[in-house]
Amino acid sequence: MDFIIEAAVKAVKQLYQTDIEPAAVSIQETRKEFEGQVTIVTFPFTKFSRKGPEQTGTEIGEYLKNELKEIASFNVIKGFLNLSISDEYWISQLYNNITADDFAVAKPNGEKVMVEYSSPNTNKPLHLGHIRNNLLGYSVAEILAADGYEVIKTNLVNDRGIHICKSMLAWQKFGNGETPESSGMKGDHLVGKYYVAFDKELREQLKPVLTEVYEKHDLSVFKENQKAKIEESLATIGKVKEKRAQTDEASQKLIAELDEKIAGEEDKIKEIAKNATPIMIETQQMLQKWEAGDEEVMNLWRTMNGWVYAGFAETYKQLGVDFDKYYYESNTYLLGKDIIEEGLAKGVFFKKADNSVWIDLSSDGLDEKLVLRGDGTSVYITQDMGTAQLKYNDYHMDRSIYVVGNEQDYHFKVLFLILQKLGKTGADGLFHLSYGMVDLPSGKMKSREGTVVDADDLMAEMETTAKEQTEAMGKVDAFSEEDKVALYHTIGMGALKYFLLKVDPKKRLLFDPNESVDFQGHTGPFIQYTHARIKSVLSRADYNAETKPAVTELADVERDLIVLLDKYPETVKEAAKSYSPAVIANYVYELAKTYNKFYHEKSILQAEDEDSKQFRLALSASSAKVISKGMKLLGIEVPERM
RNA sequence: GCACUCGUAGCUCAAUUGGAUAGAGCAUCUGACUACGGAUCAGAAGGUUAGGGGUUCGACUCCCUUCGAGUGCACCA
Incomplete structure (x- = not known):
C-alpha cells in the first residue's frame, strides 16, 4: 500500500x-465493521x-x-x-501478482545471516524444551531465507565437560x-x-557426607574455601531456625x-558436598584425563557420543530440521584466550591481583564480570567469545542469531x-x-x-493421536498403508x-501432557484440512490458469480473500524483522479461516457462469499456494488429501 | 536483597507496535444447503486488559506504584 502512503x-x-x-x-487495515479496506488515521494531521x-x-x-484511480x-x-x-484494483492484484510464479519470492538481498539453534548436550535425549528451540530456529531460518537472506543454520554441540563424563x-x-x-535402545x-544412574548413585554417596556435616560437624574432607562457605551456610541456617522458632x-x-x-542454604551445602563424594572425585579425574587426551577415556567418549549422535539424527x-554446519x-x-589478550591490550579488560581477568560493565548498568580465571583457564563466556570469532571468520555473516532460552538473557x-x-566486526x-x-501445569519440567516430556515419545504420541482421529472419520480407507503412515506423521507433526x-x-x-493437542479450530490440522479441501476442488475442475476471466465485481468474501493474499509478502517481512514464526502462523490461520468462509458462501464448481467459476478457481489455487508457502516457513507440510 | 521478563474471556492465545465498540480457538448453548470434503460454517453467551495513579485528542501498549508468577545474580556450562 505504498502508493497510498x-x-x-x-x-x-x-x-x-x-x-x-x-x-x-x-x-492500517480497515476494521471489519466499517466500509473500506485501508484506513488512514487523521488525528496526527490536524496540527x-x-x-x-x-x-x-x-x-x-x-x-x-x-489523485488515485484505484x-x-x-x-x-x-x-x-x-x-x-x-x-478492479484487487482483481488485477490477483492476476498480476498473486497468481504469478514469483509471488512472494524475495530477491537475494546480499546479506548473510547465521542462525544457531538446537545446541544440545550429549548426555541425554532431547525433550519438549528442545523441540521448541529446534522448531523456532528452523522456522526463523526459513523465514529469513524467504525474505532474501542467505542463511547458515548451525548447531553448537555441547559434547564435553563434567556432565558428559558423568x-x-x-x-x-x-x-x-x-x-x-x-x-x-536408541543411543541418546x-x-x-546412565546419566540418571549416575545421579542416583551420587545421591546415595551424598548421604554419609551430609551426615559428617550436619551430625558430626566434621568438615575435614573439604578444601579451605569450601569449608568457609559451608560454615557460613550453617551459621545462616542456625540463625534462621532460631527466628523461625520465635x-x-x-x-x-x-x-x-x-x-x-x-532450604536454599541446605542446597548450597549439598552442591559443595557433592564434590566430596567418591564418584564425583572419580568424574573430575576422568575429565582431567579427557583433557589430557587419555586414550581409553577418549575412546569411550567417542563411542558414547557416537551413540548419541545416531539418536539425535x-x-x-x-522433527524435520537440519543444519549446514556443526560446531x-x-x-x-x-x-x-587470544581475545583476552586483545582486550587487555585495548584496555577493555583488566587484571586483578590473583591474575584473573575482568571487565567492568557498571557504566552499562551491569556488574563486573570475570572473563578468565586466575589460573588462566576459561569460563563459559571466554569460550563463547572465541566461538563468535570463529563463526565470523568462517562465514563473514552480517548477522548472527542465537536461539537460546531466556534464562541466558544476562549472559x-x-x-x-x-x-x-x-x-x-559483526558485533x-x-x-x-x-x-x-x-x-x-505443575511448573517446570x-x-x-x-x-520431562521426552521429544521422541511426544512425537510418537502425536502420530498415534493423528491416526485415531483420522481413522474415526473414515476418509482414508483408499490410502495405501505407506501413504497412511506418511499422512499420520504429517498431521501429527x-x-x-x-x-x-x-x-x-x-x-x-x-503444555499440558494430559490434554492432547487439538486438531480443530486454531490448529495445524485445520489449516492442513483447508489445503486438502482446496486441492480436492481443484482436482474436480478444469481450472485454466492462463486465461483471465471477465470479472469486474467482487463479493465481500472474495475481496477479503484477495486483500489477505495480497498481504502475504509484507507478512513475511514483518516475521523476518521480528524473528517471529507466530506472525506467519496467525496469518495463515486467518487466511484458512477466510477461505472456509468463502467456500461456504460461494459455490465454485456450480458458479453462476464460467467466468465466475474460473475466477473462484484462481482464488482457490492462490489460497492453496499461499497456505502451503506459509506453512512451509513453519516447517509444516500440507497434504493433498487427508 | 538486586536485576530482567511476564500478568488480556473458565482455559490456550491475538490485538497492524499509541488508534475506532479489545478479537480468535477450546469448553458451554443454538442452528446449517439430500455435501465443490462437517477436521467445516453461522450464531449466543463469556472482559473493570491483575489493582491504583499519571502522560496523551486517544493507553492492553509508554511512565510511576502495589500485588502476583517466572528467571537470572558462581573463578558451573
Whole structure:
C-alpha cells in the first residue's frame, strides 16, 4: 500500500503546505465493521490542517480520490479516513501478482545471516524444551531465507565437560558393556539412562557426607574455601531456625519464607558436598584425563557420543530440521584466550591481583564480570567469545542469531556488550532470540521428578493421536498403508509444530501432557484440512490458469480473500524483522479461516457462469499456494488429501 | 536483597507496535444447503486488559506504584 502512503504525503503537502515523512502516515487495515479496506488515521494531521479530524479526513479523502484511480470511494468516521479501493484494483492484484510464479519470492538481498539453534548436550535425549528451540530456529531460518537472506543454520554441540563424563563413568561402572544394539535402545536414550544412574548413585554417596556435616560437624574432607562457605551456610541456617522458632505459628507467610531460606542454604551445602563424594572425585579425574587426551577415556567418549549422535539424527529427521554446519565444544572450548589478550591490550579488560581477568560493565548498568580465571583457564563466556570469532571468520555473516532460552538473557547481554566494546566486526549484528520456557501445569519440567516430556515419545504420541482421529472419520480407507503412515506423521507433526509456533517466542508456553493437542479450530490440522479441501476442488475442475476471466465485481468474501493474499509478502517481512514464526502462523490461520468462509458462501464448481467459476478457481489455487508457502516457513507440510 | 521478563474471556492465545465498540480457538448453548470434503460454517453467551495513579485528542501498549508468577545474580556450562 505504498502508493497510498506516497499520495497521502503529497496530499498533506498540497493541502497544508507541510512536508511529512512517509513513516508519519499512520495506515492500517480497515476494521471489519466499517466500509473500506485501508484506513488512514487523521488525528496526527490536524496540527497541520488546524481543522477538526473529520474535516481533515474529508479533505485528504477528496484529494486522494481525485489523485488515485484505484480509490473508488471513502468515508470518514471521527479521525479515521476509510478508503475503498476499487474491485478492479484487487482483481488485477490477483492476476498480476498473486497468481504469478514469483509471488512472494524475495530477491537475494546480499546479506548473510547465521542462525544457531538446537545446541544440545550429549548426555541425554532431547525433550519438549528442545523441540521448541529446534522448531523456532528452523522456522526463523526459513523465514529469513524467504525474505532474501542467505542463511547458515548451525548447531553448537555441547559434547564435553563434567556432565558428559558423568554418563561415561556410570556406564563404565554399571553398564556391563551394554550398547544400543544389545539393548535395542536408541543411543541418546541409552546414554541418558546412565546419566540418571549416575545421579542416583551420587545421591546415595551424598548421604554419609551430609551426615559428617550436619551430625558430626566434621568438615575435614573439604578444601579451605569450601569449608568457609559451608560454615557460613550453617551459621545462616542456625540463625534462621532460631527466628523461625520465635515466630508465631499464625504468620504462615513468614514461616514459608524462612523455610525457603533454610532450604536454599541446605542446597548450597549439598552442591559443595557433592564434590566430596567418591564418584564425583572419580568424574573430575576422568575429565582431567579427557583433557589430557587419555586414550581409553577418549575412546569411550567417542563411542558414547557416537551413540548419541545416531539418536539425535533420528530425532532431527522426525522433527524435520537440519543444519549446514556443526560446531563442537570439544573443538572450541579452548578458544577465546587470544581475545583476552586483545582486550587487555585495548584496555577493555583488566587484571586483578590473583591474575584473573575482568571487565567492568557498571557504566552499562551491569556488574563486573570475570572473563578468565586466575589460573588462566576459561569460563563459559571466554569460550563463547572465541566461538563468535570463529563463526565470523568462517562465514563473514552480517548477522548472527542465537536461539537460546531466556534464562541466558544476562549472559548474552554481557557477551554482546563485550564484543561491541572490543570493536569486533559483526558485533552489531548479534541477536539473542530469547524464547520462553515450556512449562507444565505443575511448573517446570524436572528430570528428578520424572516430569520431562521426552521429544521422541511426544512425537510418537502425536502420530498415534493423528491416526485415531483420522481413522474415526473414515476418509482414508483408499490410502495405501505407506501413504497412511506418511499422512499420520504429517498431521501429527503439523498439530504439534503449529501448537508450539503460534505463540510469540518471547512468551512462556504452557503444555499440558494430559490434554492432547487439538486438531480443530486454531490448529495445524485445520489449516492442513483447508489445503486438502482446496486441492480436492481443484482436482474436480478444469481450472485454466492462463486465461483471465471477465470479472469486474467482487463479493465481500472474495475481496477479503484477495486483500489477505495480497498481504502475504509484507507478512513475511514483518516475521523476518521480528524473528517471529507466530506472525506467519496467525496469518495463515486467518487466511484458512477466510477461505472456509468463502467456500461456504460461494459455490465454485456450480458458479453462476464460467467466468465466475474460473475466477473462484484462481482464488482457490492462490489460497492453496499461499497456505502451503506459509506453512512451509513453519516447517509444516500440507497434504493433498487427508 | 538486586536485576530482567511476564500478568488480556473458565482455559490456550491475538490485538497492524499509541488508534475506532479489545478479537480468535477450546469448553458451554443454538442452528446449517439430500455435501465443490462437517477436521467445516453461522450464531449466543463469556472482559473493570491483575489493582491504583499519571502522560496523551486517544493507553492492553509508554511512565510511576502495589500485588502476583517466572528467571537470572558462581573463578558451573
